Amino acid sequence: MIEIKNLRASVQGEAILKGLNLNIQAGEVHCIMGPNGSGKSTLAQVLAGRDTYEITAGSVSFKGQDLLEMAPHERACEGLFLAFQYPHEIPGVSGLQFLRASVNAVRKHRGQEELDAFDMMQQLKKAAAEVNIPFDELKRSVNEGFSGGEKKRNEMLQMALLEPCFVVLDEVDSGLDIDALKVVSDAVNRMRTPDRAFLLITHYQRLLNYIVPDKVHVLVDGRIAKSGGKELALELEDKGYAWVASHAAAE
Amino acid sequence: MTELEALIEAGPDHLKQVRQEALAKFRAMGWPDAHEESYRFTRLRPFIAEHFETDAPEENEGGSSVSFLDEPITVRFENGRVIYPELPAGVRIQNWTDQNERVGHPIEEKSPFRLLNTALRSSGACLQIEGEPQLPIYLQFSAQGSSRATHPRVMLRLAEGAHAQLIEHFVSTPGKAFTNAVIDIELGANSSLQHILIVQDGAERYHFRDARIHQDTASHYSGTYFHLAGHQARHYLEVNLEGAHAETELNALLLAKGQEQAENQFTVRHIAPSCKSRQQVQSIVDESGHTVFTGKVIVGEDAPKTDAGQSNRNLLLSSTARADAMPQLEIYTDDVACRHGSTTGNLDPEALFYLMARGLSRQEARLMLIAAFAHEIAGRVRLPQLRNWVDDYITNRFGGSV
Numbered sequence: 042m043i044e045i046k047n048l049r050a051s052v053q054g055e056a057i058l059k060g061l062n063l064n065i066q067a068g069e070v071h072c073i074m075g076p077n078g079s080g081k082s083t084l085a086q087v088l089a090g091r092d093t094y095e096i097t098a099g100s101v102s103f104k105g106q107d108l109l110e111m112a113p114h115e116r117a118c119e120g121l122f123l124a125f126q127y128p129h130e131i132p133g134v135s136g137l138q139f140l141r142a143s144v145n146a147v148r149k150h151r152g153q154e155e156l157d158a159f160d161m162m163q164q165l166k167k168a169a170a171e172v173n174i175p176f177d178e179l180k181r182s183v184n185e186g187f188s189g190g191e192k193k194r195n196e197m198l199q200m201a202l203l204e205p206c207f208v209v210l211d212e213v214d215s216g217l218d219i220d221a222l223k224v225v226s227d228a229v230n231r232m233r234t235p236d237r238a239f240l241l242i243t244h245y246q247r248l249l250n251y252i253v254p255d256k257v258h259v260l261v262d263g264r265i266a267k268s269g270g271k272e273l274a275l276e277l278e279d280k281g282y283a284w285v286a287s288h289a290a291a292e
Numbered sequence: 293m294t295e296l297e298a299l300i301e302a303g304p305d306h307l308k309q310v311r312q313e314a315l316a317k318f319r320a321m322g323w324p325d326a327h328e329e330s331y332r333f334t335r336l337r338p339f340i341a342e343h344f345e346t347d348a349p350e351e352n353e354g355g356s357s358v359s360f361l362d363e364p365i366t367v368r369f370e371n372g373r374v375i376y377p378e379l380p381a382g383v384r385i386q387n388w389t390d391q392n393e394r395v396g397h398p399i400e401e402k403s404p405f406r407l408l409n410t411a412l413r414s415s416g417a418c419l420q421i422e423g424e425p426q427l428p429i430y431l432q433f434s435a436q437g438s439s440r441a442t443h444p445r446v447m448l449r450l451a452e453g454a455h456a457q458l459i460e461h462f463v464s465t466p467g468k469a470f471t472n473a474v475i476d477i478e479l480g481a482n483s484s485l486q487h488i489l490i491v492q493d494g495a496e497r498y499h500f501r502d503a504r505i506h507q508d509t510a511s512h513y514s515g516t517y518f519h520l521a522g523h524q525a526r527h528y529l530e531v532n533l534e535g536a537h538a539e540t541e542l543n544a545l546l547l548a549k550g551q552e553q554a555e556n557q558f559t560v561r562h563i564a565p566s567c568k569s570r571q572q573v574q575s576i577v578d579e580s581g582h583t584v585f586t587g588k589v590i591v592g593e594d595a596p597k598t599d600a601g602q603s604n605r606n607l608l609l610s611s612t613a614r615a616d617a618m619p620q621l622e623i624y625t626d627d628v629a630c631r632h633g634s635t636t637g638n639l640d641p642e643a644l645f646y647l648m649a650r651g652l653s654r655q656e657a658r659l660m661l662i663a664a665f666a667h668e669i670a671g672r673v674r675l676p677q678l679r680n681w682v683d684d685y686i687t688n689r690f691g692g693s694v
């Protein structure tokens with residue numbers, strides 16, 4: 042699905058990603074853990090095409106295409122979905138208007154017919170119910186005045202509607218209580234199919250009790266310092282990130 | 293005798309004297325000086341260098357039909373003539389030639405544009421409204437042709453307790469031309485007016501406007517103004533809150549693209565106590581466009597418990613776009629609440645990225661954010677068709693730019 046080779050990225054001249062390698066196959070769920078500031082969100086944003094980051098070396102192949110050559114909306118239309126760590130508020134654009142435009146943009150790109158008003162409404166209603174968002178909430182401006190939990194559920198709603206094949210979830214668990222965490226992880230687990238891949242980014246092991254990954258990687262200072270199975274997350278919880286950092290330095 | 297004097301000579305007898313006085317005063321005063329504070333940003337020199345013929349009233353073909361209203365009471369001003377249908381009870385219209393009051397006293401007048409309008413006005417009407425006409429009153433000013441000046445003039449008076457909706461729509465053809473409009477509005481006690489102005493001028497038109505509103509006790513004025521297109525526009529507006537508990541709400545959206553300049557000069561005078569005023573002025577500026585907003589609030593010594601607010605937001609879409617904002621506050625009494633805020637900036641890059649990350653192209657994302665910004669003003673229009681018409685206009689106007 043996605044193959045990242047020797048990826049280096051910097052912001053304002055400062056290197057953040059320093060030669061990152063990662064390979065995710067269809068059907069797999071990978072998890073990246075790492076201390077604050079290690080570059081997790083930078084990786085997520087670079088994959089989605091945020092232009093504040095400068096790519097200084099490396100390549101990313103997505104379904105065999107050169108991802109780094111694609112505009113952000115082309116990546117989205119091709120099936121890459123980033124659930125943002127801090128979903129942005131967009132005053133004046135209603136949730137409904139936003140979802141309609143985005144669902145139809147993606148459908149058009151994929152050669153599907155645009156949904157008419159009735160079918161769209163049916164889909165939105167069903168998807169909103171699945172993530173516990175009252176339909177009327179969608180008439181409000183996108184994310185405006187939403188709580189942290191509401192914003193994350195809104196990201197899950199968009200994910201379900203856009204039917205991506207590769208999903209990056211950036212700290213989707215941060216600031217959630219147990220109920221919200223359950224809603225969010227159910228939304229992800231419902232999407233797990235053999236033709237989809239997921240990259241979970243998290244600071245805490247807790248999320249992995251709800252979404253069980255196939256592989257866990259530890260990101261330290263812009264590089265994958267250690268990779269392993271899901272038991273690596275427990276070991277990390279036990280020994281802390283410093284353990285991996287010293288381990289990596291020793292290598 | 294010059295052609296202007298000849299024009300006055302040919303007009304109605306009872307107006308000759310006031311028109312001649314106004315013309316004489318205009319000549320003595322001349323065009324404003326670019327050094328005058330209130331004309332600081334106005335591009336006067338190219339305008340003054342132009343030559344325009346003033347129209348005598350003449351026959352004209354019918355105006356365009358309206359697409360944003362069902363069946364308003366339509367009053368058309370076409371290069372000098374006023375045409376209107378049979379009127380419902382409570383609405384009276386007089387042609388300006390029949391009206392001999394409130395033409396303004398040239399002696400005291402300080403605005404050269406208003407003086408020129410008094411002297412040369414080519415068409416005008418005096419509307420009086422009682423009760424609550426069910427339909428909005430739609431004034432359509434359609435001017436055609438090049439190198440011509442039109443000086444339309446409207447007087448609107450709402451009787452005590454009357455409620456009405458007024459829509460003014462200026463639409464003109466491309467050629468180089470000059471509109472010099474004057475409107476005076478008097479709101480009786482407990483009356484209310486919803487007033488919408490749409491200026492949709494040709495690409496080379498100069499549009500100057502002088503609007504003055506007088507509000508009696510507990511009257512309510514709500515004005516929503518859209519300056520959509522035109523080479524240069526200057527909208528002078530003053531609201532005089534003369535009766536206690538009067539309220540006024542001014543909303544304006546200015547668009548400027550290419551070399552266009554659009555200017556709003558608003559003055560709200562709190563003369564009586566316990567009045568409330570709100571101003572919300574937004575502009576969208578692209579290419580080398582320029583917008584100016586001067587918002588002056590004067591709170592007189594007899595106006596305690598004044599509640600005044602002003603907000604100005606400008607969206608700049610290119611590095612050569614420019615917006616100037618000058619809030620001015622003069623307060624001569626205690627016990628007032630006055631707020632103002634002003635922001636100028638580009639489209640929010642985080643919002644753009646968020647929309648693009650959901651499949652919208654840069655162009656689509658930009659348009660969605662521009663439309664949302666414009667809708668903050670358009671959304672205040674209570675006539676749904678008109679509101680949608682403005683939304684669509686914005687989408688079309690900015691749909692082509694990347």
Ligand SMILES: Nc1ncnc2c1ncn2[C@@H]1O[C@H](COP(=O)(O)OP(=O)(O)O)[C@@H](O)[C@H]1O
Pocket residue numbers: 052053057075076077078079080081082083084093
């Ligand atoms: N837009 C930006 N401008 C400046 N510095 C940034 C920007 N984005 C990230 N950084 C810096 O890059 C480093 C990694 O940040 P980030 O990727 O957000 O880490 P994480 O998500 O792992 O906590 C931090 O030192 C952060 O300050």
Ligand SMILES: [Mg+2]
Pocket residue numbers: 081082083126212
């Ligand atoms: Mg982060």
